Amino acid sequence: MDLQLTGSRIIVTAGASGIGLKIVERFLAEGASIYICDIDRDALEAVKEKHPLLKIGVCDVADRHSVASMFNEAVTSLGGLDCLVNNAGIAGPTGAFHEIDPKDWDRCIEVCLTGQFNCARLAVGHLKQSNNASIINLSSAAGRFGFPNRAPYSAAKWGVVGFTKTLSMELGDFGIRCNAILPGPVDGPRIQAVIREKANAKGQTSEDFTKTWLSLASIKELIDPSQLADLVAFVASPLGRTISGQALNVDGDLQGLM
Numbered sequence: 001m002d003l004q005l006t007g008s009r010i011i012v013t014a015g016a017s018g019i020g021l022k023i024v025e026r027f028l029a030e031g032a033s034i035y036i037c038d039i040d041r042d043a044l045e046a047v048k049e050k051h052p053l054l055k056i057g058v059c060d061v062a063d064r065h066s067v068a069s070m071f072n073e074a075v076t077s078l079g080g081l082d083c084l085v086n087n088a089g090i091a092g093p094t095g096a097f098h099e100i101d102p103k104d105w106d107r108c109i110e111v112c113l114t115g116q117f118n119c120a121r122l123a124v125g126h127l128k129q130s131n132n133a134s135i136i137n138l139s140s141a142a143g144r145f146g147f148p149n150r151a152p153y154s155a156a157k158w159g160v161v162g163f164t165k166t167l168s169m170e171l172g173d174f175g176i177r178c179n180a181i182l183p184g185p186v187d188g189p190r191i192q193a194v195i196r197e198k199a200n201a202k203g204q205t206s207e208d209f210t211k212t213w214l215s216l217a218s219i220k221e222l223i224d225p226s227q228l229a230d231l232v233a234f235v236a237s238p239l240g241r242t243i244s245g246q247a248l249n250v251d252g253d254l255q256g257l258m
Contacts, residue, residue, distance in 0.1 A: 003237035006031035008132065009078040010236070011071075013061055013119060014088035016043035018188055019138070019225045023085055024054070026229035027236075035074040037061075039088075061088045061115030062107070071122045081126035083236045086116040086137045089156075091190055094197040097151035105152045112156035116163060127176050132238050134177040137164045139247065141184045145257045149201060150194075157182075161247050168245030177244035179235050184251025185213065187222035198258075212258070219252030 010027055014020045015036030027034055028051060037059035038044050044056045055077045059070040075081050092108030093100050116137050127133035142150060143157030164180040171178060185191045192206070199209035214220040228250055234240055235248070 001239075003030050003233055003239060005233065005237050008032040008082045008236070009080050009130075010034050010083040010085065011074050011078075011081065011119075011123070012036045012085040012087055013059070013115070014038050015085075016040055016047045016056075018190065019183070019186060019228055020085075020087040021047065022225040022229040023087060023232050025051075026226070026233045028053070030233060030237075033078055035078055037070050037074070037088075061086075061118055062110035064118050067115075067118045067122065071119070075126050080129060081123060082130040082132050082134070084119060084123040084127070084135045085232060085236075086119055086135065088112075088115050089138060091194055092150065092153040092156070094149050094194065094201070096149060100152065108152035109156050109159075112153065113159040113163070116160060120163075120167060124171065124174075124176070127171075128174050131175070132236075132241070133175055134179070134236050134240075134244075135164075135167060135171075136232055136235060137178070137180045139164070139180040139182045141182055141249070141251045141254050141257060143180070143182050144247065144249075145254075147257045149198065150257075164247070165245050172244060177235075177240070179243060179245070180247045181228060181231060181235075182247055182249045182251065183228055184217065184223050184249075184254045186225050186228065188225060191222065214252075216256050216258065217252040217254045221252060223250055223252065 015024045016038035035055040037057045057070050060066045089112045093104040139160040140157040142154040143161045147154035167178040195206050199206045
């Protein structure tokens with residue numbers, strides 16, 4: 001299926017690894033022009049070596065000066081903007097909410113929620129000039145369920161859903177769509193680290209904890225990040241032109257988190 005994304009100008013935050021990189025590679029396969037930012041310079045350079053056409057820059061989305069500099073460079077190099085993918089996020093601390101260091105709480109909220117605001121506010125003026133404009137925010141299944149011992153992350157991801165719905169309502173008159181993607185447990189290093197921490201807290205092995213966790217889903221498997229990339233590409237394409245204000249779950253019909 002041709003998604004009609006050839007030549008589309010797209011910014012992907014935290015695009016040098018994990019879900020972000022899968023999204024970037026999916027857009028590249030559709031002929032889009034991509035600028036990726038990431039906090040990890042080495043990872044950016046490695047991706048650039050593999051995909052020479054990529055435009056890259058170091059950026060901490062929680063730092064507004066860093067974001068402003070990145071946007072100036074990105075939009076100039078792309079020649080405009082059609083889509084912003086707010087992918088940047090961190091796992092945050094694991095532990096009872098009242099025992100979490102407030103600095104760890106602040107950092108998680110700053111990256112996972114405020115970082116999306118920092119990028120979206122600068123994107124709007126450019127997106128108004130596009131005939132296929134969209135913002136796609138990465139949330140999480142933690143954005144619709146409680147997530148014991150992950151209060152900062154869950155709070156941030158619930159915030160992303162509310163932020164997304166509000167942007168859709170505010171920006172629709174300008175032809176700008178805004179949607180949130182809510183993955184379940186996505187296979188990769190980040191979720192494996194979370195599983196280890198939670199398993200240790202419960203005195204279980206990672207394997208037993210994973211099996212119990214997946215028992216809460218109809219489709220009992222970790223999510224392949226390429227599935228998320230496929231959905232992001234479709235929603236960003238002209239084929240998704242009336243999809244806006246949605247919290248799109250990719251989680252195997254997960255019924256809860258533990």
